[in-house]
Amino acid sequence: MAYETELAIAQKAVMAAAQLCETVRRDMVPEAMEKQDKSPVTVADYGSQAIICKALSEAFPGDPVVGEEDAAELKQPEMRDRLQQVTQFVKGVMGTVTPEDVTQWIDHGNGTPAKRFWTLDPIDGTKGFLRGDQYAIALALIEDGDLKVGILGCPALDLGYGSTGLLFTAVRGEGTYMQPIAGGDAKQVKVVQPGDAERLRFVESVEASHGNQSEQEAVAKAVGITQASVRMDSQAKYGAVAAGEAALYLRLPSPKYPDYREKIWDHAAGAIVVEEAGGKVTDMYGKPLDFYSAAKMNDNRGVVVSNGTIHAEVMSALQAS
Numbered sequence: 001m002a003y004e005t006e007l008a009i010a011q012k013a014v015m016a017a018a019q020l021c022e023t024v025r026r027d028m029v030p031e032a033m034e035k036q037d038k039s040p041v042t043v044a045d046y047g048s049q050a051i052i053c054k055a056l057s058e059a060f061p062g063d064p065v066v067g068e069e070d071a072a073e074l075k076q077p078e079m080r081d082r083l084q085q086v087t088q089f090v091k092g093v094m095g096t097v098t099p100e101d102v103t104q105w106i107d108h109g110n111g112t113p114a115k116r117f118w119t120l121d122p123i124d125g126t127k128g129f130l131r132g133d134q135y136a137i138a139l140a141l142i143e144d145g146d147l148k149v150g151i152l153g154c155p156a157l158d159l160g161y162g163s164t165g166l167l168f169t170a171v172r173g174e175g176t177y178m179q180p181i182a183g184g185d186a187k188q189v190k191v192v193q194p195g196d197a198e199r200l201r202f203v204e205s206v207e208a209s210h211g212n213q214s215e216q217e218a219v220a221k222a223v224g225i226t227q228a229s230v231r232m233d234s235q236a237k238y239g240a241v242a243a244g245e246a247a248l249y250l251r252l253p254s255p256k257y258p259d260y261r262e263k264i265w266d267h268a269a270g271a272i273v274v275e276e277a278g279g280k281v282t283d284m285y286g287k288p289l290d291f292y293s294a295a296k297m298n299d300n301r302g303v304v305v306s307n308g309t310i311h312a313e314v315m316s317a318l319q320a321s
Ligand SMILES: Nc1ncnc2c1ncn2[C@@H]1O[C@H](COP(=O)(O)O)[C@@H](OP(=O)(O)O)[C@H]1O
Pocket: 039, 068, 121, 123, 124, 125, 126, 127, 128, 205, 206, 207, 209, 210, 211, 232, 233, 234, 235, 254, 257, 260, 263, 266
């Protein structure tokens, strides 16, 4: 199997990060700290990035990591208690560590795209995490401009499989697998097959400002989806499409933020998980997502994720609208 070592190490790291995130939600009411761009971050986002970056830096010291968070704010003197808190949670998962270790590991995630690199969202859907809803830990390996490995940990996702917490893994050319985070067998998953009317559902963000819900509804209707959307935070939406529980995920630019550009860590892991399950991922104009030029996907607008068979129809509906 290709990328066996990468997958094993990344999967173990994502599992450990998931354990930290769930511990934070169990032990405290996580509080949002505000980043410079006004978006929220929590001790769990920092702890998760520390754990995963440590594992990657040890196993693959030459690979840059393009992660969402950095430790600049956490290193400020007035943040000492917060850093202490993050350190305690990281300790709980991996034993002895110092605050300096933690900030160094987090900053290992300040890399830039290269011939081969990882991209990491330590908690995708921080707002969902804070609300007690869905969130995901998303890690992907990009080589020569192509997604090669993706790991998507969804600690609060169940999809009716009887155990809460699902992990999706994908290696290019080798399919997508889903397994319970709590332990158990991995099974291969496939997107919705044509004609499966019951699963012809669409998913979108809970946060209205992360998309354009009225246009998303109109497009879904135009391609024959009659059920109301399922709203879900984070890349768990990609998991739902990969597992065949939804046929479409629409993320159209919010009219409130016309200049917003999607970030690679918000889509990389999810995209390979869906593609390897037989689905298709493009921007709203049908262009492939650019995961290698920069952290911001400057030349893409919106994201459309489908089971593949309805993709062309969705593109026509978008053109018409
Ligand atoms: N105006 C906007 N349009 C699209 N995505 C946005 C956005 N503002 C923030 N986001 C992204 O939406 C992600 C959450 O996605 P979702 O809405 O699917 O749960 C956030 O990831 P983080 O939570 O990792 O910061 C953030 O990167």
